[in-house]
Amino acid sequence: MDAARQAELLADAGHYLAGGGTGLFVLPPELNLVVARGEGSRVWDFAGREYLDYHLSSGPALLGHAHPAVTAAVAEQLPKGTTYFFLNEPEIRLGKRLVEAIPCADVVHYTGSGTEATFYALRVARAYTKREKVLKFEGAWHGMHDYNLWGTVPGKASDYPHSPVDSVGVPAVTGDMVLVTPFNDIAGAVAMIERHAHELAAVIVEPLQRVLTPEPGFLEAIREVTKRLGIVLIFDEIVTGFRIAWGGAQERYGVIPDLACYGKAVSGGFPLAVLAGDAEIMSVLDARSRPKSEVVWATNTLNGNPICAAAGCAALDVLSQPGIFEHLHHIGSRLRKGIVESGARHGFAVQTPGEDAVFGVRFTDRPLRNWIDLTQVDKDLGWRWSMELLKRGLLVNPNEKFYISIQHSDADIDHTLTVVDDAFAAVKRGA
Ligand SMILES: Cc1ncc(COP(=O)(O)O)c(C=O)c1O
Known part of the structure; x- marks a missing residue:
């Protein structure tokens, strides 16, 4: 040193x-x-x-x-190999654990980062609803892909539903797909969702938006209107999952979405993230039940690799104490x-x-x-x-x-x- x-x-x-x-x-x-x-x-x-x-x-x-429990689990897996692409035991064990713990989860799909989890969540919602637009809340951070980099850090109130792009290099056309409305404004959000229901695949929300807590009734109202209009509600629990409660924001605030994205703490500091959710919606990922031309593509080489999954199992064991x-x-x-x-x-x-x-x-x-x-x-x-x-x-x-x-x-x-x-x-x- x-x-x-x-x-x-x-x-x-x-x-x-x-x-x-x-x-x-x-x-x-x-x-x-x-x-x-x-x-x-x-x-x-x-x-x-x-x-x-x-x-x-x-x-x-x-x-x-x-953490010794995580380093021991990883050390045990390392000499057995770090990635196989074919199924491995830790990813199956972790999947069972996640489905038991996450309130909205019937099944899970692994990704490598939070960005990929939200990206695929939106794609799954589009495939399921056969609609294309998505709604996010002003100031929400859902990762780095093109559909999320609208209205993340605007300097002043947006011209709702349009909000400025956050990064250079993002194609302008992706902005046509993204509607933005203020967090914690129940009437504004419900009205916008109702107005655009015919073209909305999903509403994505950070239930704890950065450091802003949801006001009583806000998440409930979003849940009600999306359920009524057949729009997929996605909770981005990448920060809140296994952190603000064992059952994340869903447990803490008592509202259950259709899909949820997990990352960060879920795998003990290793690069793994998760899309979790309702079996019927997630069935668009299932090549066993539909022709390949109707399956959502969401396959990445290192998804669910045994090192990250072993770390995740160990982390959840510790957190469940x-x-x-x-x-x-x-x-x-x-x-x-x-x-x-x-x-x-x-x-x-x-x-x-x-x-x-x-x-x-x-x-x-x-x-x-x-x-x-x-x-x-x-x-x-x-x-x-x-x-x-x-x-x-x-x-x-x-x-x-x-x-x-x-x-x-x-x-x-x-x-x-x-x-x-x-x-x-x-x-x-x-x-
Ligand atoms: C709420 C939220 N969603 C998504 C992401 C993106 O996750 P990642 O950085 O793993 O791509 C972040 C990252 O900070 C986040 O805070």
Whole structure:
């Protein structure tokens, strides 16, 4: 471990990796790091610095890093081979486990990433309903494919049902297929769904949209209107699945969709995601029951590979143990409350919207109900505060989410709240 080696690696990353990293998230050079290893709630960089991790790889490390149950399951599978394409025992075992756990699931289909899961969910819905358009909510993040990159981060209220494209390179024609409406606006959403019912295959929703909780009656209303009009309701549970409750958002909010997408925590930090749902709708994937020309294509080489599936089985074994979700709630609620109190002590209006296991820290005293509300928070303050946390060894993604793992302890929260307080003080001083 040494700072020189980290500097060398960062220089190589800047040189050889497109954009110098893995995506849109870029830290300032003086705070940038290369992770050398992770264990439990912590990671260490190549310069030897220890960080308490509240990013958890953007969610997958719900069990903490290198959980012994997951590493043992993977180590057992590794010498037997890493991928066969033909059926393997761990994927069948995991499939049974998922169907038992996920409220809407009669069957599951594996994919490699959350993006693929939502992409195929929309294709399945189109094949089933024989309609083509889909509706999403303004500010919802469903991954990187062309049908999702409309209205994810608009700077101002959209011209509903049209919303601006998020990324260059997305064909304009895909925008004709995507309708956008505000989250938590029951009347607006129901009216738009009714107006476009003749052409709508699916409504896709993040039940906890980023850090916005659904207001009472919102998900219920979406469920009612889609059921009444024969439109497939898709819950994107890629963040919420096995995190905000064992049965995910479906259990937490008491609404059952037709299809649901799972990723991140579902496979213990390994690249596997899942489309789960109703047997009749999912039968469009079934080459046993229909001519090949009528089957949805959703086959990828590494789907359900035994390493990821073995990791998933081990992760679900751990998460199903008594007390796990109580612990996540306890730790997360302590941290949320502590951040708000610390902010108030230093004169900052700060909120921690979301659920205990995953929440945001937003600088505003206005209510947060939808995406447009989120665009009006003080992001500059959020960035400066996050930089102070990073300097003090808390790994966070500025203006995004805090993720809690089952390994975060009360002692971690005691330490974190001291750091949080110092960070507020530093921001106030203008450091
Ligand atoms: C709610 C939600 N859906 C879908 C995705 C896309 O998943 P992936 O990054 O695995 O493609 C994400 C990623 O952050 C997400 O948060």
